[in-house]
Amino acid sequence: xxxxxxxxxxxxxxxxxxxxxxxxxxxxxxxxxxxxxxxxxxxxxxxxxxxxxxxxxxxxxxxxxxxxxxxxxxxxxxxxxxxxxxxxxxxxxxxxxxxxxxxxxxxxxxxxxxxxxxxxxxxxxxxxxxxxxxxxxxxxxx
Numbered sequence: 001x002x003x004x005x006x007x008x009x010x011x012x013x014x015x016x017x018x019x020x021x022x023x024x025x026x027x028x029x030x031x032x033x034x035x036x037x038x039x040x041x042x043x044x045x046x047x048x049x050x051x052x053x054x055x056x057x058x059x060x061x062x063x064x065x066x067x068x069x070x071x072x073x074x075x076x077x078x079x080x081x082x083x084x085x086x087x088x089x090x091x092x093x094x095x096x097x098x099x100x101x102x103x104x105x106x107x108x109x110x111x112x113x114x115x116x117x118x119x120x121x122x123x124x125x126x127x128x129x130x131x132x133x134x135x136x137x138x139x140x141x142x
Contacts, residue, residue, distance in 0.1 A: 006038075006045040013121075014052045015137035017130070020101065021061040023142060028062065029104035031142045036118045037109065049117045054140070055132050056124045060097040064089060074103075098124040 016035060020028055034040055038050035064072070069090035076085045093100050101124050109115035123132060 004043050006041075006043040006048050006050040008048050008050070011038075011043075011048075011050045015055065015132065015135040016052055016140035017055045017057060017137040018140050018142065019058055020056050021058045022063055025062050025064050025100065025104055028056075028142065029101065029108055032056065032101075032122065033105050033108035033118075035140065036105070036121055047114070049114060051118050051121060053121045053132075053135070053137075054123070055130050055137055056098075056101055056122070057128050057130055058126075059101050059124050060093070060126045062093070062097070062101060064093070069093070097126045 018028070018032060032054050035054050036051045038044050038048075038052070041050060041052075044050060070088055072089045073086045074089060074092050077083055078085070087095075089100065102119075102122065105122055106115075106119055109118050123130065
């Protein structure tokens with residue numbers, strides 16, 4: 001038998017829709033990162049981007065377990081002295097629900113140009129509608 005090495009130009013990409021309603025954030029993000037990377041495919045190649053597109057809907061209904069809504073914080077620094085901003089994940093989820101999922105998935109992808117390329121195939125929407133109906137995305141069960 002020969003080892004099949006997928007080439008990015010020959011990969012046929014599929015579109016999947018994932019409903020985030022009542023899904024745990026970390027478990028959802030790990031499954032989505034795996035699909036973006038292409039690990040669910042039999043022709044997975046570690047050095048090539050062989051993943052599929054993922055559309056996540058209902059991001060506002062994602063679930064955080066324990067006391068993470070109040071205790072877990074998002075930090076950002078402006079680069080200036082005293083420029084540290086922090087916000088509880090409960091407030092961040094109410095203000096920017098798509099960002100919470102994007103941040104979790106991005107942290108689970110490689111920190112290289114391959115990871116950045118995979119991350120561009122992720123589309124996250126707060127509500128149940130998305131503009132990718134023309135791509136005929138199939139539902140992906142987690």
